[in-house]
Amino acid sequence: MKPYKSLSKEELFSLFQELQTKYFELKNAGISLDMSRGKPGADQLDLSAPMLDVLNSTSSFKGAQGFDLRNYGQLDGIIEAKELFGELMDAPVDHVMVYGNSSLNIMYDLISRAMLHGIGGNTPWCKQEKVKFLCPVPGYDRHFAITESFGIEMITVPMDENGPDMDLVEKYVNNDATVKGIWCVPKYSNPSGAVYSDEVVNRMASLKPAAADFRIFWDNAYAVHHLYPENKAEIVNIVTACEKAGNPDMYYELCSTSKITFPGSGVAALITSPANIAEIKKSMTVQTIGHDKLNQMRHVMFFKNAEGIHKHMEKHAALIRPKFEAVLNTLEEELGGLEIGTWLKPIGGYFIAFDTIPGCAKRVVSLCKEAGVVMTPAGSTYPYMNDPQDTSIRIAPTLPSPADLKKACEVFVLCVKLATVEKYLSEK
């Protein structure tokens, strides 16, 4: 098939009619499918069901440090869980805090605390005239929603398959003291699947921020979420990289078991310097009684160690790899050579980022919706939902069944074709 851009007006029009006929057929088929959120499928959740048996009424409930895990106390998590996350993320135990079920909540609280109480003795952000965050794009909508909710100005930084444009990041961070943070998903990035290169991580760790209270929000959400056991991405460890660069307090690294065990009933962890931990614990004492230690112990008993988690993740991979491949194959088969879309082939994570030609993403998502396929709203991968080129679409392939996914992909590629033809026709 020829690239669409090389088609004549007549060829485009005849194609348009053909695609439109197919579209109306699909629209009348009563499809109702969802490729909008990065939710595990029920088969993935079943993998962790046995975790609910490891702790029961006959358990001892005594932690390694002698505390009764059912009672109050241990604000920063039980030692067993700190050890598990420390091993998994390759961080010393005194760099680990274990929380409740939501790493998003940890990030929200970190920023809320910075707004109201400041970081490292500096003026609280809410009392500073202007606070800015760098937002590599395409990125995670919920990150952007947090910064937007606090009135923090968001600056987009383009990203490629090796991570954010570090020239730009250095320019902003090293010269502008109102730049207080950057959102990063360094491995299997949401949504592109990009993996930060060693150079990118090392340059990130070596920033010389103009603001003393600048922090890297290192959301390592997909640290162990490989699709191919034989082809695992490795990134430079942000903890040691920052320490080596003389910036030991500059990062907050996040991870969770939301997509390892149960979203909603997992365990999240913060990895950061002991100095940062001491500061956080001071205000956490006022904020909460602590987190669910029984659920922390449930995870520890189920996995035993990092190796247990890695083996478990291979089972996840076996379930979702075919779904990713089904989407990628459909994209390749249906759109290859047409030059109407680009995408990376992720080797981990939860998403596929798809770029239309400029000015088509919103139309594609809207056409999909009319035909019964819910996609993440176009623009979601940009701050303020504002994708200036209107190209970026996030595909979340994990939740639908394989059969549903096949049908949803058919709808999607048809809508991409139709929207592109409409666009070209309107310009002829």
Place this chain on the structure above:
Amino acid sequence: MKPYKSLSKEELFSLFQELQTKYFELKNAGISLDMSRGKPGADQLDLSAPMLDVLNSTSSFKGAQGFDLRNYGQLDGIIEAKELFGELMDAPVDHVMVYGNSSLNIMYDLISRAMLHGIGGNTPWCKQEKVKFLCPVPGYDRHFAITESFGIEMITVPMDENGPDMDLVEKYVNNDATVKGIWCVPKYSNPSGAVYSDEVVNRMASLKPAAADFRIFWDNAYAVHHLYPENKAEIVNIVTACEKAGNPDMYYELCSTSKITFPGSGVAALITSPANIAEIKKSMTVQTIGHDKLNQMRHVMFFKNAEGIHKHMEKHAALIRPKFEAVLNTLEEELGGLEIGTWLKPIGGYFIAFDTIPGCAKRVVSLCKEAGVVMTPAGSTYPYMNDPQDTSIRIAPTLPSPADLKKACEVFVLCVKLATVEKYLSEK
């Protein structure tokens, strides 16, 4: 025995020597006991161990609304848990949000949200010149720690066995628009055990606040924590009272299972108007992925309904009632007639509030500590840890074993006697 204040200097001095001898004996006995925090004993925690069996790998995980309880979603709690808390607290289901393990965290978040985003479209508190809270005393140290951490000015309001001085509350709230909230523990108050009278609750609900964003923080932490099954305190329902008074949005009512099942692994709930819930949910979407729905379901399956909770609480009462009575009996036997301390006899909750004569509380707590008995720091029951009369001490009898409690009480009453005699001697 004669009241101490009627003793002559010589009698006091001879008593002082006698008490001091006993004190040094106790001090050398190597006692190490803790009456400082309202923690359940291990025997109480055992009551809920079977809850860990109700949900296991063979469960269905389907909620009544068809959702998979293991996956993301249902930000405001599962319907089953809303129904359970609604029945328990006598509130309509659309007035209930079910959270994670910490009602303290709900309160912190409510105030944090008011600080940063405001309430009901009003100016955020952090942008208002002055924000004040009323703090009935003696009260709960963690309430005061939250308001203090946000720089909110705290005004003490005296409390008796019927609740706060409502003349004063009305004067402040109805005339001063900088007064934005009041902390209340309406039933079995922490620490005095006071139960708000119908008149107090009705006057509270009928306030005509000068501030549109004034809220009552109704921490009903001990709603079902009766000590005597045949003598249960009942209070007027804040939901219906506020609605009747034309103030449907004026309250946030909190409760949790921290002292019903497991502190740290319980479930907390917020009860408030649908309008308040809508406002809270809007910012919660940004803050978190939601709370642990499996643990919510575990509670629902274990208790089935409010009656299940009430029966369970009778078992708690049977375990802690003897502890309360041991403390109260020792106080009565050892201090009765001496006029050196006053206390209420609580019929529920977790504490006994003890008042020394003015200027003695700190000394009593310090003497106890030297003798190996940790009490809640004197002053904790007042904002800023500042008890101007230095009289208020909180006794938490639930954690020690009965034998330990007996010993701790011996130390305590001896220290009260010694501190009082020291005080009187210094004034002669």
